[in-house]
Amino acid sequence: MNQIVAELLTIGDEILYGQIVDTNSQWMSVELSNAGIKVIRKTTVGDREDEILAAFAEAEKRVDIVLITGGLGPTSDDITKPCLAKYFNCGLKINNEALAEVTEFFTQRGRELTEINRQQAALPECCEKITNAVGTAPGMWFEKNGKVFMSMPGVPHEMKRMMTDIVIPKLKKTFTTPVIYHKVIRTVGIGESFLAEKISGWENALPQHVKLAYLPSLGEVKLRLTSFGDSIHELQAESDVLVEKLKEIAGPFIFGYGEDPLEVVIGRTLKEKKLNISIAESCTGGYLSHLITSVAGSSDYFLGSIIPYDYQIKMRQLGVKPETLEKYGAVSEPTIIEMANIVRAKFNTDIGVATSGIAGPGGATPDKPVGTVWIAYSDKYQTVTKKLQLSKDRMINIKSASIAVLNLIRQSLPE
Amino acid sequence: MNQIVAELLTIGDEILYGQIVDTNSQWMSVELSNAGIKVIRKTTVGDREDEILAAFAEAEKRVDIVLITGGLGPTSDDITKPCLAKYFNCGLKINNEALAEVTEFFTQRGRELTEINRQQAALPECCEKITNAVGTAPGMWFEKNGKVFMSMPGVPHEMKRMMTDIVIPKLKKTFTTPVIYHKVIRTVGIGESFLAEKISGWENALPQHVKLAYLPSLGEVKLRLTSFGDSIHELQAESDVLVEKLKEIAGPFIFGYGEDPLEVVIGRTLKEKKLNISIAESCTGGYLSHLITSVAGSSDYFLGSIIPYDYQIKMRQLGVKPETLEKYGAVSEPTIIEMANIVRAKFNTDIGVATSGIAGPGGATPDKPVGTVWIAYSDKYQTVTKKLQLSKDRMINIKSASIAVLNLIRQSLPE
Secondary structure (H helix, E strand, O other): OOOOEEEEEEEOHHHHOOOOOOOHHHHHHHHHHHOOOEEEEEEEEOOOHHHHHHHHHHHHHHOOEEEEEOOOOOOOOOOHHHHHHHHOOOOEEEOHHHHHHHHHHHHHOOOOOOHHHHHHHEEEOOOEEEOOOOOOOOEEEEEEOOEEEEEEOOOHHHHHHHHHHHHHHHHHHHOOOOEEEEEEEEEEOOOHHHHHHHOHHHHHOOOOOEEEEEEEEOOEEEEEEEEEEOOHHHHHHHHHHHHHHHHHHHHHHEEEEOOOOHHHHHHHHHHHOOOOEEEEEOOOOOHHHHHHHOOOOHHHOEEEEEEOOOHHHHHHHHOOOHHHHHHHOOOOHHHHHHHHHHHHHHOOOOEEEEEEEOOOOOOOEOOEOOOEEEEEEEOOOOEEEEEEEOOOOHHHHHHHHHHHHHHHHHHHOOO | OOOOEEEEEEEOHHHHOOOOOOOHHHHHHHHHHHOOOEEEEEEEEOOOHHHHHHHHHHHHHHOOEEEEEOOOOOOOOOOHHHHHHHHOOOOEEEOHHHHHHHHHHHHHOOOOOOHHHHHHHEEEOOOEEEOOOOOOOOEEEEEEOOEEEEEEOOOHHHHHHHHHHHHHHHHHHHOOOOEEEEEEEEEEOOOHHHHHHHOHHHHHOOOOOEEEEEEEEOOEEEEEEEEEEOOHHHHHHHHHHHHHHHHHHHHHHEEEEOOOOHHHHHHHHHHHOOOOEEEEEOOOOOHHHHHHHOOOOHHHOEEEEEEOOOHHHHHHHHOOOHHHHHHHOOOOHHHHHHHHHHHHHHOOOOEEEEEEEOOOOOOOEOOEOOOEEEEEEEOOOOEEEEEEEOOOOHHHHHHHHHHHHHHHHHHHOOO
16 A cells, blocks of 8 residues: 655744744644654745745645645735635635635624625635634645645644544545554653653563554653554554553553543543532642633533632631641641642532642742642542642643642542 | 845654654744844655755755754664765765764763764764764754755754854854844734734835734734844834834734733733732633733732632622522623622732633523623722623633633723
């Protein structure tokens, strides 16, 4: 079977001039790889017709699939669409379905459709319109001599939605791609190098046609097993056996598989166990509550939070004893125990969790440097605390501490 | 003066497959732009000789300067160096100065020089060696027919040090570069197309040597003015005049200039005015508090929040009147007014803000579809409310509503 190859073409001066970082192309690479399509080149050009047309022609010679992002906005510096019309030698014309969609988009938001927005429904006649479910610029699919050009908006969430819902499935239908099976194992609470050392024996014994990748992100390491073969069922069965062996070695760190992040896994468990939760978060400043409430349906188990950022608020609104704060300070085990217990009692929930620490850059003391964070979990059976020593970076501390609390919940929930 | 143009060529399978995000090229773009060199293309190819040689030849035709990163490591998959030797038709030979440097690098760290590392000192004879002050792979500078090829390691801190200390100064000596001035104007509360329509007269009257770009992101549109000329002071003065004119047309939407996001600008204003703030956020679930507390030093003006996610918590913990909730519902103007006023009183702050809405996907009613959000601002002079009709997407609704509150604070703060 021939390997199907793709080029990612990004159009936009803002990328060339370094005004924004291109995160789209990394995401697209991973998704295409998961679909058995290999990216062999990435190209970025500016908003100039000659450069765009040249890039189209070069890409067409090199690859089967050209995925274009950017340059579809309603303003005059966005010229991807006329360039595509010129390249494929056809006119721009209002597409009635696209017009209906963009009109609906504005109507729903109680806004008027301007002439500029109306022009977003003007598409090259030789393309297939691809619906943009979360924005106003439609995607455009072109086929020519067995090659596909697909143009998408550069706005990340619009592109991702379009790729996931329509483009990837359509590419899989259009091309014959090899059989690839991916299994993602998600771990939390262990660093990449420690995990690598722990599982090195297992890793070295993997069969030749199974590749392992470490995908670390803040507080988490994903392991991706990629198997190549002829039968998806055989690959899947083999992969399941490998994962079982992995669980024997690294089981306590594995919180799930596939797409669901930790907050989704925890939400599902809380729902199953019919438990609800409340939060008292200080140094994490709302981020922990945001993680929990980013999950659709979280109102089933999350009742509310208090963010007692100020010392006075810790006493007056939450109810931490002044003696505790005075004797041990806000960033201490006695205080964090009170915070978790009090929020659980006040909000009348099964579980209460709490954070208090020095996110930085200010606020450090000699015995409590930036990155010192106490976290606690409380239910009717137990109160569990943990002291974290994180980094010097404020945002990393906020996010890492929040993930550590999620992990503490995972480890502490009653059976 | 001719515009000097450059291409950034990244070599490495790990970028193509999406295993790492390429952050180098954004940094390089900004540095080159500041040096008056315009990046007109970015290219990424894998670790394969034919693709690398083809990319060299294409780039040589297009630009004056080709800046290459990656593929200089000591392992066998790194082949940039032999490709350069082949392209420039000269042999690889141990460079004594480079050998001394790499030996020194290992000696200093108390490590032995292996044969593999010794080979890092083997360079194409036709290049000028560029010292790597913080790593083992030297840079290589080639000149051919008035064009420059510069190869650097892909490790970000090694590349940055080499660019800053040697490459940029050397490029400025080699080429006559123009002066470029950038000014970024940040707007909120108006969509890209509406803004474009509003300022079209101003935009059309911009001088030829000044370019305008729209950079939209969730809830915000950045405008970037880029001016080309001979004197940085003249360009800056001219740009200031243009911005003054823009303020006459779109002043109410402009919240700042340059790097600082809205939460930083608001934090600075609150600090200056010696005002503090508390938050009652329901549908935004902690994200609004997170934005506010993501700013270092926010504890100077942010006292705390309550997140009354559950109906009961809205009454019992925050203190919204049961009659109000029963008569108008949680997502209503009377409720949001109470929420903002109560949190301000309870937390004893100058300002109280509140959010309540249907983030989705569940929770909609016929008269309150997903994306319906009420927000409110309260201080001792006034209470201001606003009803938003956002999207069907939960995360977009959470983030857009939070930014809308920041904008409401900006618009409502007392003089």
